Amino acid sequence: MKADPAAQRRLLDLAEVDAELGRVHHRRTSMPELAEITAAEQAVRARADARVGVQTQLDDLDREVARQEKEIDAVRAREERDRKLMAGGTLNSKALTDVEHELATLKRRRSVLEDDLLELMERREAIGMDAQHAGVALAEAEQRLAEVTARRDENLADLDTNQARRDAERAKVVPGIPPGLLALYERKRAARGIGAALLRARRCGSCQLEIDRRELSLIKESPADEVVEHEECGVILVRTAESGV
Template sequence: MKASPDAQRRLLDLQAVDTALAQLAHKRKSLPELAEIDAASREISALEDERVRAQVAVDDLERDISRFEKDIEQVRARKAKDQARLDAGGALREIEGLQHELATLNRRQSELEDAELELMEQKETADAALAEVSGRLAAAVERREAAERRRDEALADIAKEQEFKSSSRAPLAADLPADLVGLYDKIRLESGLGAALFRSGRCGGCRIELYGADLARVKAAAADDVVRCEECRRIMVRTAESGL
């Protein structure tokens, strides 16, 4: 393939733009915020499960405490009723029965109140655990949201730079021979680099230094010959820096 030395030199400008675009694409995929968001999301998921378990524990204790309160209220109501009957007087046998039942109800009330107190202490601990995990969950959500904001800002900056680079690529490519650009694009899509400067006897693509017949081939090539590296097959652009 033939192309003027000037066209080949400008191919390096096109490659510089494409390299910048490739770097921006890589930067877009490898933003540190992406890993941070992913880690925070996993943490949030685990903390949400932990929060649900803590909430269930609190709800269960509240339900049990409520049941004990109802039982205690029933005992108190029964005691009040028996006490009223006792105060009203009556047969000795009936009074003795009421006194015995009141004693039994007092013991039952004491047992229920002790059990309720134990549950209330457990609920205090459970409330603290729920508050602690809820705090960690809120902090993790805040960290993720902050990372998402930083990600969005970084992506917006990258998009602007990509747009600028892309807009400069079109006129560069349009000003070069179509067959040269076609060959360049084919090589670039295969290896990521379509053209590189040949400098001091070394291919700028694979960094291999040419000797003997390979170097002689490059030296003997006409100025408008499109020379490719025998090793990496990239276009080797020759300029005054090539040392030929």
């Protein structure tokens, strides 16, 4: 392929811009905040699940407490009714004995229920503390996630600015490169990551290998407008006064 030497030298400008764009892409996909966000999201989910679990226990205990209190109220109401019957003086001896027996039974039943309720309330208090701790832990995890996300977004904004600047530079360089040469460059870049490099002091600017004598002799014999490629790494070798040929 033939191309004006000046156009070939513009490939170096394009390669420099593309290298920076490559670095921008690498930083965008490998910034440490991405891994931190993944870990922070996992922590938030785990702590949210923990809080739900504790809250479920609290809800179950609240229902149990309500049921226990309702049963105690029913026993107390029955006791109050029996006391009124006894105080009314209308009961015969046998009925009075039966009511007294029932009152004693109700008192024992109420005592057991109240002990159970006390145990339930103590358990609820302990789990309530667990719920508070779970809420604090979740809030801390969410705050951590927000902080890391803000750092990532700040970094992304800087990268977006850098990329926009490099895209603008690329748009200025590309029109000065013939379509055929540009297409060859793009194929090289797609295959190897680098499309063109400077031949400096007999060394390839891409792979940094020194050109062997045979290949160097062929390059020296090639006209200035001949597009040459490095046999070793395949990039377009751009010749300038620094090339030593």
